[in-house]
Amino acid sequence: MDIASRVTRQGGIVHRQQLLDDGVPLRALRAALTRGDVVRVRRYWVATGSAPPLLLEAARASGRLACVSAAAHRGWWMPEETATNAHLAVRPDAKLPPGTTAFIHWSRPLVPQPPHRLIESVPDTLEHVAACLPFEQALVVWESACAHEHLHPEALTRIRWRTGRSRRLSATAHGRSDSxxxxxxxxxxxxxxxxxxxxxxxxxxxxxxxxxxxxxxxxxxxxxxxxxxxxxxxxxxxxxxxxxxxxxxxxxxxxxxxxxxxxxxxxxxxxxxxxxxxx
Structure with missing residues (x-):
């Protein structure tokens, strides 16, 4: 399989190290970049034209897709009034590239994740949604997460949430809603x-x-x-x-x-x- 097809099958954007770990020779990767089969994003990420724009933005910011953007990417129900601009989570000491227009969540993750992942964890997404949306809209998203991710309500309440809003939502969401x-x-x-x-x-x-x-x-x-x-x-x-x-x-x-x-x-x-x- 050629490198561009491999990247496309993995979502359109992957970290260079993942390709090397999968056995792609460095020489072949450099040749694909030179030919324009794939493009480099923020030095270490490799993408094709099929890459979702929001994931490209996350890679450029050295962050992760977060909050309502991560929820929408996962296919959770979203209130129609929810803003469509990108939400990204980055480390508190991160330096953003010039021209970044995304809403930035300056935070350390609630749940550790592998370094080469561009979407934050489900608990981190829920906690950011709790902080960003009014309670009713946040509950819509949390209910959807329960349904789509098969989260048991009791398991939600056992997560060590950082905010009172998250704890209230975890006690309210039950996953029985169909929409x-x-x-x-x-x-x-x-x-x-x-x-x-x-x-x-x-x-x-x-x-x-x-x-x-x-x-x-x-x-x-x-x-x-x-x-x-x-x-x-x-x-x-x-x-x-x-x-x-x-x-x-x-x-x-x-x-x-x-x-x-x-x-x-x-x-x-x-x-x-x-x-x-x-x-």
Whole structure:
């Protein structure tokens, strides 16, 4: 396999020492750089055109992709309002190259990592998110981490977090949400004192939120892009739920995020009517 293909298969950017450790001759690496098959980044990193721009920025800063940037890179749910500029973690004594525009987390890692890794650890990402985002948005990301990284809530609470915000989030996140929007809805409704259950199987399909025994809330994601077949299935399931005596409410991302007072009024009306109570 040629060097450019090898680098591309490893994500588009690797440390030179990794290539040498994998048996790539130094002479061959120098020849690939001379031909332009690969390019050098900040002296010791080697990249191809497929390298993600944020990882290139991390390599140039001798840092690691951090916080919301690391979370997005891992595919965690992200609130739409989250800033898109790069977040990097660098040592407190690091010297940044001229022109660096990323948001910099000057910190030592919570968890030791191999020297040739451009993305910070999952616990470090969570702690930086806790510091950067409002609590609700941070909880969305933490819930997503639980789901994507298969983190057990009890294991989260045993991590030696450095901040009170991180400890609070570790005690709150449980990994049961199926989407970030579901997290927002549940965390806002939790203080009301009504029983809330998530992802409950009723009539052959999971419902997003069951309030009490009979009030079902379905949430149509950050951006609802169902196919006609999906929509038909949802309508049929809602119809079956109502036939079984459930009250079904369906809210969109816009409802929950930008028109929460209207959502509250609807829920209050149904609670006042006892639609959440068993017959």
């Amino acid at each position: 970030g929007l579901e997290t927002l809805f549940v965390v806002r409704l939790a203080p009301w004192g009504v029983v809330i259950r998530q992802q409950v199987m009723i009539a052959g399909h999971d419902v997003d939120v069951l309030v009490g025994e009979r009030l079902i809330v379905q949430l149509d994601g950050f951006a609802f892009h169902s196919t006609p077949a999906d929509r038909h299935r949802d309508v049929a399931h809602d119809r079956e739920l109502r036939a079984r005596g459930y009250t079904v409410l369906r809210f969109t991302y816009r409802d929950v995020v930008t028109e929460w007072e209207r959502v509250e009024r609807v829920i209050v009306q149904h609670l006042a009517q006892g639609n959440h109570l068993a017959d």
